Amino acid sequence: MAGENDKGPRKLDRREVLMGLSTVPALGLFGYAWNKQRQHQSAKLAEAVAVPSASPDVQVVNVALLGAGAQGQVLTDAMIRIPGLRFRAVCDIWTEYNLRRVVNTLKRYKHEPNAYEDYREMLDKEKELDAVMVATPDFWHERHTIDCLKAGKQVYCEKEMSTTLEGARNMVAAARETGKLLQIGHQRRSNPRYLHCYDKLIGEAKLLGRVVTVNGQWNRGVTPDLGAPDRYAIPADRLKKYGFKDMHQFRNWRWYKGLGGGPIVDLGSHQIDIYSWFLGANPSHVTASGGLLYYDPKNHEWYDTVMVVYDYATPLGPAKAYYQTQTTNGSQGYFENFMGDQGTLIISESELNYAGQLYRDPNAPAWDEWIQKGYISAPQVQETRATSEGAAVADVRESVAPDRHTVPVSLKDPYHQPHLQNFFDAVRGKAKLNCPSEVAYETAVAVLKVNEAIEAKTRLSFDAADFKV
Amino acid sequence: MEDAAGGVAIEKPRELGDVRRFSHEAMATVFEVYAVHPDGAYAAQAAQAAFDLTDRLERELSRFVPNSDISRVNRLAAGESTQVTTSTIECLVIARHMFDLTGGAFDISIGTGLPSLELNPDDYIVSATKAGVQVDLGGVGKGYAVDLMAELLEEWGVQVALVHGGFSSVLALEPPAGGGWPLTLSDPAAPSRVLSRLSVRQTALGASGVRKKDHIRDPRTGEPARGRLAAWVALPRPSFVHPVDEGPRVAATAVADALTTAFMLMSTEEIEALCARTPGLEAWLLPEPSEGTDLLHFEGPAE
Numbered sequence: 195m196a197g198e199n200d201k202g203p204r205k206l207d208r209r210e211v212l213m214g215l216s217t218v219p220a221l222g223l224f225g226y227a228w229n230k231q232r233q234h235q236s237a238k239l240a241e242a243v244a245v246p247s248a249s250p251d252v253q254v255v256n257v258a259l260l261g262a263g264a265q266g267q268v269l270t271d272a273m274i275r276i277p278g279l280r281f282r283a284v285c286d287i288w289t290e291y292n293l294r295r296v297v298n299t300l301k302r303y304k305h306e307p308n309a310y311e312d313y314r315e316m317l318d319k320e321k322e323l324d325a326v327m328v329a330t331p332d333f334w335h336e337r338h339t340i341d342c343l344k345a346g347k348q349v350y351c352e353k354e355m356s357t358t359l360e361g362a363r364n365m366v367a368a369a370r371e372t373g374k375l376l377q378i379g380h381q382r383r384s385n386p387r388y389l390h391c392y393d394k395l396i397g398e399a400k401l402l403g404r405v406v407t408v409n410g411q412w413n414r415g416v417t418p419d420l421g422a423p424d425r426y427a428i429p430a431d432r433l434k435k436y437g438f439k440d441m442h443q444f445r446n447w448r449w450y451k452g453l454g455g456g457p458i459v460d461l462g463s464h465q466i467d468i469y470s471w472f473l474g475a476n477p478s479h480v481t482a483s484g485g486l487l488y489y490d491p492k493n494h495e496w497y498d499t500v501m502v503v504y505d506y507a508t509p510l511g512p513a514k515a516y517y518q519t520q521t522t523n524g525s526q527g528y529f530e531n532f533m534g535d536q537g538t539l540i541i542s543e544s545e546l547n548y549a550g551q552l553y554r555d556p557n558a559p560a561w562d563e564w565i566q567k568g569y570i571s572a573p574q575v576q577e578t579r580a581t582s583e584g585a586a587v588a589d590v591r592e593s594v595a596p597d598r599h600t601v602p603v604s605l606k607d608p609y610h611q612p613h614l615q616n617f618f619d620a621v622r623g624k625a626k627l628n629c630p631s632e633v634a635y636e637t638a639v640a641v642l643k644v645n646e647a648i649e650a651k652t653r654l655s656f657d658a659a660d661f662k663v
Numbered sequence: 664m665e666d667a668a669g670g671v672a673i674e675k676p677r678e679l680g681d682v683r684r685f686s687h688e689a690m691a692t693v694f695e696v697y698a699v700h701p702d703g704a705y706a707a708q709a710a711q712a713a714f715d716l717t718d719r720l721e722r723e724l725s726r727f728v729p730n731s732d733i734s735r736v737n738r739l740a741a742g743e744s745t746q747v748t749t750s751t752i753e754c755l756v757i758a759r760h761m762f763d764l765t766g767g768a769f770d771i772s773i774g775t776g777l778p779s780l781e782l783n784p785d786d787y788i789v790s791a792t793k794a795g796v797q798v799d800l801g802g803v804g805k806g807y808a809v810d811l812m813a814e815l816l817e818e819w820g821v822q823v824a825l826v827h828g829g830f831s832s833v834l835a836l837e838p839p840a841g842g843g844w845p846l847t848l849s850d851p852a853a854p855s856r857v858l859s860r861l862s863v864r865q866t867a868l869g870a871s872g873v874r875k876k877d878h879i880r881d882p883r884t885g886e887p888a889r890g891r892l893a894a895w896v897a898l899p900r901p902s903f904v905h906p907v908d909e910g911p912r913v914a915a916t917a918v919a920d921a922l923t924t925a926f927m928l929m930s931t932e933e934i935e936a937l938c939a940r941t942p943g944l945e946a947w948l949l950p951e952p953s954e955g956t957d958l959l960h961f962e963g964p965a966e
Contacts (some may be wrong), residue, residue, distance in 0.1 A: 222764065222940070222941055223918050223922075223941060225760055225764075227757070227913050274746060275746045299749065302749055302787070303786075304786070322923070393700065417711055418704070418708050418711045419706040419708065420706060420708065420712075421704075421711075421712065421819075422708075423819040424819070528741060545729040545730050546727075546728060549729075606729065607735075608730060609730070
């Protein structure tokens with residue numbers, strides 16, 4: 195009877211493993227693991243040839259990951275699929291957990307990165323590094339990025355550039371001064387669906403006409419604060435050295451003023467970046483309301499709920515854009531919705547929800563040309579109200595339902611891969627950055643102003659000069 | 664291979680003392696962690712970390728996610744390869760092993776040609792020798808997720824726990840009291856009809872069942888399988904910890920998950936024979952009423 199013995203789980207030692215299937219019948223079920231063990235033994239003999247493979251025409255780029263937390267792991271997961279990268283170093287202050295885990299993952303992919311707690315030591319010792327990926331908490335971005343640029347490295351830095359505009363300006367200045375690349379991680383800027391919408395649907399075909407209103411959201415359900423396994427807690431003196439008062443703050447820095455920017459910056463920044471990009475303008479004014487309505491103010495400082503209205507003077511005329519982020523109900527997730535006088539575009543980064551839907555206004559010129567060119571799908575007939583006999587009934591009280599089209603471009607790779615690929619193409623001199631620091635600075639100006647507007651309880655205005663460094 | 668509810672439940676969970684329950688939707692089912700820990704907030708954080716892991720696995724393993732590893736595998740043309748994560752290759756290696764072990768009764772490609780996928784677990788690369796192989800990890804992915812969730816909980820020091828995905832993939836770790844977690848196996852069509860009671864620890868349990876008039880298609884013949892309403896598999900969880908950079912993990916729940924799917928299709932004699940040569944393996948089969956027998960039970964030799 196399964197489990198009725200009290201011997202504890204069956205122990206298999208390495209000898210049994212190496213003896214293999216024939217002597218331990220139970221291994222039948224788990225034979226795959228032992229076969230792999232044998233393969234591994236023989237592979238070790240052939241290790242001399244096991245140099246990370248890169249086809250001869252791909253220039254090898256030596257990279258380091260600075261910040262091995264959740265976002266650093268997402269970047270790593272995409273980077274293992276990009277040919278020609280060689281991880282030389284990983285740096286994280288959580289040496290007991292995240293650093294060890296990411297180094298182990300990379301070793302499985304035959305990289306041999308050195309592990310560092312202190313990024314300065316890494317920059318001193320790793321002379322061959324070409325590029326550093328910065329995925330540390332926001333309040334570290336400025337120092338990490340500038341020091342890496344000044345050490346002669348090309349830098350990919352996660353958004354938000356900094357917790358302050360001064361910090362972000364210093365980053366732009368350092369990139370200019372050193373002549374090194376600085377890409378900021380607004381990864382939608384390299385997403386093929388967003389590029390198709392911007393270049394083809396809005397730019398060339400002008401399917402939306404004049405966009406007058408925009409709305410968008412990122413809604414998340416309630417989750418517990420991030421924790422950490424007790425046994426891997428970082429010693430208090432190390433936390434203090436790197437600017438954290440305790441383990442809770444280290445894990446939940448996004449909620450703390452001075453360390454992160456709260457959900458409007460973590461989530462909203464990605465989408466407000468798209469507002470300005472697609473509208474072709476930076477905002478002129480912002481009105482916002484927000485508050486810490488739900489989470490415990492003892493260890494949450496930023497607003498868990500934010501609602502914003504921006505004013506834009508676009509090249510086609512004035513527009514207003516609404517954005518909300520809340521963290522107590524994840525219904526409908528995240529999307530951006532651009533509403534023009536000729537059409538509507540609902541888009542999101544997700545491949546599952548809101549992956550690009552277009553609605554043509556019934557009075558707009560026909561879209562047949564763009565369907566034939568493959569820019570958009572053929573229309574899907576909207577459901578009409580039917581009587582029990584099955585005949586459609588026109589309801590004069592409502593507008594005629596518009597034709598629904600889809601955007602026939604999707605991302606087949608992990609979400610961050612195209613933006614990373616764009617960065618490494620630029621490092622190799624084969625592309626221009628899709629989100630250089632000057633562009634991301636403009637978004638930082640628009641986004642960081644929201645928290646200011648909430649506090650001021652008044653409508654704030656931007657000058658065109660605010661967006662320039 | 665859609666699995667209906669498997670008819671597994673924890674018996675009288677409220678009488679087990681201080682067991683906390685955490686739930687999360689992923690992979691078109693509900694994953695749950697039952698855990699005993701003095702610090703409720705800490706247990707919630709550990710469970711949340713485990714749930715975040717299932718969400719990540721779903722992004723890699725689901726054929727319904729267009730940019731998952733499995734979607735990329737399913738798009739491979741003849742001669743093409745794709746780089747996958749360690750989890751994806753582990754699931755595929757386990758699935759291929761179970762295909763071989765069950766004579767093709769467990770087939771994540773549902774007859775589209777699993778052997779045409781070449782797995783390179785040293786470099787985490789999947790290659791196709793022909794186009795059109797369509798894999799669906801539905802019969803192994805939930806169990807694999809449960810195995811990884813359990814490893815994570817143990818890393819957090821949460822040892823007294825039971826983890827399951829839709830109660831069709833269950834892993835009992837240390838029990839809250841006494842000899843084991845009290846589980847019941849019930850007729851999926853009539854859950855109040857308890858067929859068997861188990862007390863398990865460090866044991867993986869897989870369950871498959873069909874609702875009446877539903878059928879699982881046999882990948883070996885393409886025909887609907889008949890004659891069985893439910894199958895359950897239990898097997899002890901080996902606790903061999905291998906170096907992280909050496910080989911796929913021993914994933915007992917993934918294996919149980921795959922076996923139970925196969926056991927809906929394999930003949931009673933085949934199942935009996937596999938149990939007879941596999942120490943610790945146990946199986947329960949519930950035939951359709953027309954078969955004239957009640958619950959069948961087989962178990963392997965003592966370990």
